[in-house]
Amino acid sequence: TGNTTLDVGFVNTASCQSAITYIDGDAGILRYRGYPIDQLAKNSSFLEVSYLLIYGELPTPSELEAFTSRIGRHTMLHEDLKDLLAAFPRDAHPMSVLSAAVSALGTFYPNSLSITDKDQVELSTTRLLAKLPTIAAYAHKKSQGQPTLYPDNRLDLVSNFLRMTFGVPAEDYEVDPVVSKALDQLFILHADHEQNCSTSTVRLVGSGHAHLFASISAGIHALSGPLHGGANSAVLEMLDKIDGSDDDVDTFMKKVKNKEDGVKLMGFGHRVYKNYDPRAAIVKETAHEVLQKMGVNDPQLEIAMRLEEIALKDDYFVERKLYPNVDFYTGLIYKAMGFPTEMFTVLFAIGRLPGWIAQWREMMEDPATKIGRPRQLYIGEPARDFVGIDKR
Ligand code: CMC
Numbered sequence: 001t002g003n004t005t006l007d008v009g010f011v012n013t014a015s016c017q018s019a020i021t022y023i024d025g026d027a028g029i030l031r032y033r034g035y036p037i038d039q040l041a042k043n044s045s046f047l048e049v050s051y052l053l054i055y056g057e058l059p060t061p062s063e064l065e066a067f068t069s070r071i072g073r074h075t076m077l078h079e080d081l082k083d084l085l086a087a088f089p090r091d092a093h094p095m096s097v098l099s100a101a102v103s104a105l106g107t108f109y110p111n112s113l114s115i116t117d118k119d120q121v122e123l124s125t126t127r128l129l130a131k132l133p134t135i136a137a138y139a140h141k142k143s144q145g146q147p148t149l150y151p152d153n154r155l156d157l158v159s160n161f162l163r164m165t166f167g168v169p170a171e172d173y174e175v176d177p178v179v180s181k182a183l184d185q186l187f188i189l190h191a192d193h194e195q196n197c198s199t200s201t202v203r204l205v206g207s208g209h210a211h212l213f214a215s216i217s218a219g220i221h222a223l224s225g226p227l228h229g230g231a232n233s234a235v236l237e238m239l240d241k242i243d244g245s246d247d248d249v250d251t252f253m254k255k256v257k258n259k260e261d262g263v264k265l266m267g268f269g270h271r272v273y274k275n276y277d278p279r280a281a282i283v284k285e286t287a288h289e290v291l292q293k294m295g296v297n298d299p300q301l302e303i304a305m306r307l308e309e310i311a312l313k314d315d316y317f318v319e320r321k322l323y324p325n326v327d328f329y330t331g332l333i334y335k336a337m338g339f340p341t342e343m344f345t346v347l348f349a350i351g352r353l354p355g356w357i358a359q360w361r362e363m364m365e366d367p368a369t370k371i372g373r374p375r376q377l378y379i380g381e382p383a384r385d386f387v388g389i390d391k392r
Contacts, residue, residue: 192355
């Protein structure tokens with residue numbers, strides 16, 4: 001059809017121009033607004049990085065203070081939203097709860113659905129950044145059958161989230177600074193990744209002029225799949241199946257290479273990185289550090305390292321340029337922190353939220369934006385005449 005070209009999975013097609021995130025997949029480079037990811041992970045904080053992604057520059061001290069206190073004022077959930085969360089079944093997957101709750105935010109703030117009113121977009125931005133950790137913690141509490149805790153806004157965003165997740169009423173919860181710092185760093189590493197599946201979803205939904213809550217809710221669903229954000233829990237499920245003896249690691253690797261039942265080495269491979277994922281390098285270091293500091297001796301870390309060692313030397317992986325991605329080691333850290341496997345992708349979503357928001361806002365402000373509407377190459381039947389039911 002005309003000059004339509006086929007590009008399954010958008011391997012070569014740029015869908016937009018963006019000034020937010022730069023990736024060089026061959027060199028293993030990732031930068032947010034020009035700043036290298038390792039410098040941000042080492043020196044910055046998740047809120048500062050959120051500000052950077054959304055507004056384009058690192059905040060001054062007073063800008064960061066204003067941003068932090070604005071978010072601090074919006075961490076509570078409407079009591080009716082809590083009732084809605086309470087109505088979900090106890091074994092509901094927290095990613096479904098998260099997406100449903102974000103979708104429902106649109107019903108609680110009908111005045112904030114404008115895509116052109118800058119103040120309202122600002123308010124929705126603040127509400128999302130403030131409330132997503134609260135919603136996530138409540139989803140976890142629900143699955144545990146435990147009562148929920150109100151946010152304590154004297155704490156920073158990540159510590160507040162940890163307290164709401166692991167604390168119980170009437171007991172003081174001491175946030176472990178090692179855990180809080182490590183989780184903050186992991187959120188930074190996940191904060192944006194240019195036009196990945198979920199971000200493209202957020203943009204595509206928004207390109208039809210759907211509001212921010214609707215677009216982010218769709219992005220959360222896109223993230224949930226095991227080829228995308230769901231890979232972090234899939235890695236742990238994979239490690240659970242391997243008992244650690246060399247035999248089992250080898251049997252598993254054979255299955256992967258023979259593509260038996262579609263088995264993949266989860267946490268390996270990336271569409272853009274054909275060299276070590278720079279986020280994975282940082283996460284691997286953090287995994288060792290955090291597990292050691294927490295006094296956790298997890299045999300699954302050994303298995304993961306063994307899998308990586310084998311894969312990096314094996315022709316199958318070398319030829320296909322498959323390296324560990326950000327998800328390979330994150331699950332082990334989340335597990336050591338006490339999160340159940342189902343919550344891992346929720347943590348990815350909290351981290352990715354500022355990127356989604358920044359990308360949605362950039363698209364809405366770009367006069368060149370058009371509704372996203374890919375074409376196809378039709379391969380069906382040619383024109384034919386209708387046949388009545390009695391003749392079929
Ligand atoms: N294990 C075994 N084989 C693999 C893997 C893997 N993890 N990843 C890719 N391959 C093979 C694939 O079968 C194909 O082989 P062949 O050339 O013989 O057909 C070749 O490598 C190229 O892979 P592809 O599927 O064409 O690559 P893609 O760019 O379409 O997919 C991917 C990228 C990330 C979906 C894929 O590598 C994958 O499924 N990895 C496992 C899931 C995972 O870890 N996802 C997290 C991605 S990073 C976090 C995020 O941003 O979401």
